[in-house]
Amino acid sequence: MTSQATTLKGQPLDKPVLDAMLRRRMFYTPSFEIYGGVGGLYDYGPPGCALQANIVDIWRKHFVLEEDMLEVDCTALTPHDILKTSGHVDKFSDFMCKDPKNGEIMRADHFVEAVLEARLKGDKEARGQKVEEKEDDPKKKKKKAKTEAVKLDDAVVQEYEEVLAKIDNYGGPELGELIKKYDLKNPATGLLPTEPVAFNLMFQTSIGPSSNLPGFLRPETAQGQFLNFAKLLEFNQSQMPFASASIGKSYRNEISPRAGLLRVREFLMAEIEHYVDPEGGKKHSRFHEVENLELVLLDKGTQLSGKTTTKTMTIGQAVKEGVVDNETLGYFLARIHLFLQKIGVDMSKMRFRQHMANEMAHYACDCWDAELYTTTGWVECVGCADRSAYDLTVHAKKTGAPLVVRERLEKPLVIEEWQVDIDKKKFGPLFKKDAKAVEAALEATTQEQREAFSKQLTEGGKITLDVPGVGDGKAEVTSDSIKIEFRKRVENTREFTPNVIEPSFGIGRILYSLIEHNFWTRGNDGTDEARGVLSFPPPVAPTKVLLVPLSSNAQFKPEVRKLSQRLRAMGISSRVDDSSASIGKRYSRNDELGTPLGITVDFQTLQDQTITLRDRDSTTQVRADEAKILEAVRSLVDGSKDWAKIQSELPKFEGQEVEVAQR
């Protein structure tokens, strides 16, 4: 699976051919192209837009509706303070270095990777081995380093390979050291690039007319969800666990965006924040529904040992063995697997890869990526992170908002402990303006301190307390204003900050990978030009039915219009192609658009009201009256029947192209 990417039918995938087709059919296109374009910004044309909408629709049904998640829609504009607290202002960066001569800016990890890979390739050439060409990698700005066929020591080859296996695990200083250690020069100038420096990936702006409120475009939808936690918990009638979800654009000012949808600066995300009680091992009540599902896993230990070998195991087993930390994380990995399968991902080109420690985002304590294999290698399409209580804790601390769950205990908790009683009437006048600070210092004492203080109060009638910022930093408290006693206390509620499990989907990357996984070419035994087909499953296909009149004959128009209206009423998207091109050409165009079904209206229709139905993948056709064909369409689109079943039910038809020729 680390070799060349293939089409749905196992053919070598010719990316330039696919790219030309996607461009021709306007799946997506560089934004502002007539102005020369801008790296990392793409517009979706009609088929891309419909494909995206269908993926999002299935996502919403599979996750939000299936589990009664609370969907929210928060703003992308975010004031500085929130992202300062969340850690993004300080830590949401990539490392970049600069060529000292030509000023070129490069992502440091991509630079190291590119030069090392070029050396390994040169080594292979020198050893006379076959060299595989990888397409440009979304994760890496590769200097197209001219390969020189230079043989390396076996030990060096192994060292380079190990560095590459854990490339995502290096920080800026370590990348800088690798550059020096291996003398990694920019092939364009022959010079070492500058020391890597952190570049914050957020787009900055300012909010309001007086320009005094700095803000950013959100780099993830998560923060808006966290800030609404208390309201969402209340909306959910205080029931735990629960999840919020959000679908919306996020923004990252990538240092070196690549051609294509895989590393862009504005992208659609779908994120779930599932709040779970950190106690009790993060169990999930529906885990049993998925525990026997087999997943392909690449854990961090394997990667740190310099390997990329995956293991296939049921998620039940993985959680049991501790490969996956807990049931809730495991449940969502399984649900992600089922979602990708549902939309038509080739599951032989999918794996879950665990993040290594340094690779992890600053907020995460564990993370698995669902990666899909494409012409650009393995692409991380879904992240599933355990953010622990990180975000709720930092925001609560900063704002004082109680981002916690209060749970009524079934059995009240009896706690025996040292407790402080303050006689406010005496205490207040004693410390005046400092009373609050002294009280806080008292409340903050540990059980051990209290025990000692209690003894001092009994014995000496007073204690001396450290109170930073008050007088000389010390306060003397006498036994007439406070009491410290060892007593029972009954607790009826438990308060805790929930942990967050976050499945986070990059819709654009999923969409692009899905296109590659469903692409293949149809050639007429080598005699015809190969023609592209996108075999999307009907639920995600941009358009479900193509309506073609046999010719531009005016007699066909009313029938086509009627069919179009009926399909619309059934909620099935269709498009009419009444252009003058041949039926074959019109079908080919729609094979490229991934339209699974085609209905033709011909002269026979005018006589006996029958129409034909064509299957995109097999190009076979059936013929029957309108009611039967529309019912077949409905069952194919909702997935209740497949084409073989339809073929067994309705009479075969041999095709109108012949018929045209006869007339």
Add this chain to the structure above:
Amino acid sequence: MTSQATTLKGQPLDKPVLDAMLRRRMFYTPSFEIYGGVGGLYDYGPPGCALQANIVDIWRKHFVLEEDMLEVDCTALTPHDILKTSGHVDKFSDFMCKDPKNGEIMRADHFVEAVLEARLKGDKEARGQKVEEKEDDPKKKKKKAKTEAVKLDDAVVQEYEEVLAKIDNYGGPELGELIKKYDLKNPATGLLPTEPVAFNLMFQTSIGPSSNLPGFLRPETAQGQFLNFAKLLEFNQSQMPFASASIGKSYRNEISPRAGLLRVREFLMAEIEHYVDPEGGKKHSRFHEVENLELVLLDKGTQLSGKTTTKTMTIGQAVKEGVVDNETLGYFLARIHLFLQKIGVDMSKMRFRQHMANEMAHYACDCWDAELYTTTGWVECVGCADRSAYDLTVHAKKTGAPLVVRERLEKPLVIEEWQVDIDKKKFGPLFKKDAKAVEAALEATTQEQREAFSKQLTEGGKITLDVPGVGDGKAEVTSDSIKIEFRKRVENTREFTPNVIEPSFGIGRILYSLIEHNFWTRGNDGTDEARGVLSFPPPVAPTKVLLVPLSSNAQFKPEVRKLSQRLRAMGISSRVDDSSASIGKRYSRNDELGTPLGITVDFQTLQDQTITLRDRDSTTQVRADEAKILEAVRSLVDGSKDWAKIQSELPKFEGQEVEVAQR
């Protein structure tokens, strides 16, 4: 209709009560509230989010699918050059003025309006007339000017009223003059504010790591659609007319955003760009389908005369009389009307208002707003502008991209005209580096000039041509290098820049107005506390069905789970409320959420498998077996039956609350 806003049932609308309810049910909430919030930024909670999704879904079906529009999804990030060309950098501004003492920044038009309205109110008080309190107006930052009961001259009252009627028509200098003329002082300081200056409403940022590409967040989705015009035309197989459409967030850095969804800085838009041939009167092939629809119109002439009287007429009549400029514009006004009706807008609180000349956006040549009446007065919710060929022309001119339609003429056009033939071999050496400029000057000559030149060439053998920038600004061309003749020319294609009709929807404003139009309070003959109800039509209601078990008895759980799954399979959204609150409380909660239907599972269900169905608006119930009830739900949600019909088909049920009391 300019008096106080009312509920769906004609009750005076108590906005604080509604606001409290919307907050309690988390329809929307100020973004970043735990950080103190930011003006003009709101998050949608679960019911708001679902309501928004349903409005968008109906919009997509009503416009995009119904007319085979080409939907696109373009980036919000937009480089400076595009918005410079489109005119937004120079002209997309509001006028602001500043109080010289306290530094307060105010929108100039809102300031003028507020002070004049306060004076008119004071005049009414002085005359002993009843004064109506308007809620804060989304369009206006009103200084809560303390009203003084000062009587004004009748002529002054009329003058103020006329100024207010055309307040949207003033530019910055005119607003400055009004401030001086009427001595409009800031009530907070008693000072005249500074001269109004333009404040650009776009959020600025920079794209890429080197910060050298300035950009903005788009203020409208339109530009992305225009830039893709040539590709979309090709995708549409060069057929005209056609429309593109886009649903996405846009951004405007409002000077003074108001509380609520009506003037915000980040908002969801749904925009259509319909491209039409400017020749032939902009006819529309489906105009006959809507021509008899009656619309309420307030034209610009009426407003300029200082009045706000509407006229009701069919759109057919309006186009015929020239009130609405052309069929295509009229067709979309009618379609907008039908859309608003479909989602449940109170059509007695709706009007189309035409923009006055100065009010119009810089790109528009005509514009009608669909306005909805709310507690904050008339709110512009949909704009329908004729942008003529403005945008395509400026972008084509700037980039050289051919943003035109080339149409094969059915009958080739034979044109007799004066034509210039240049003998390049002689012409080139004659003018050397200036040859191109001289050639361009020749090509640019008019028919009249050419006729005169032809004569001069024949008679004098040479002509003298104005060529700015070449030598002394004149060029002498002799008859051996050019010929000018009167000849026939056959044109097979016609090239034109299409005009754009743009219906543009502010989804948030529509959503808020829809809430007000569907809100009412239910009181039990004054004995009970009034309870809020949102009577959304089922297709837009956030959730369609509430599922309530009679009590928390475990026996009800499997039945509720089964119903929940069945409804999900039918594509009907439902929510379970198995909290310990009484059935009445649970229904009340869902009346506030606008859930149209409620199903209860009770002890009888366990015996005979029947369930009850409750109608939100009448609170009446029916009882039948599961299959019949689910079929009733389906027909109510898809609109094929109403509650009266269901009541006539299924047995009435008197309510479980009594039943509970009996047990």
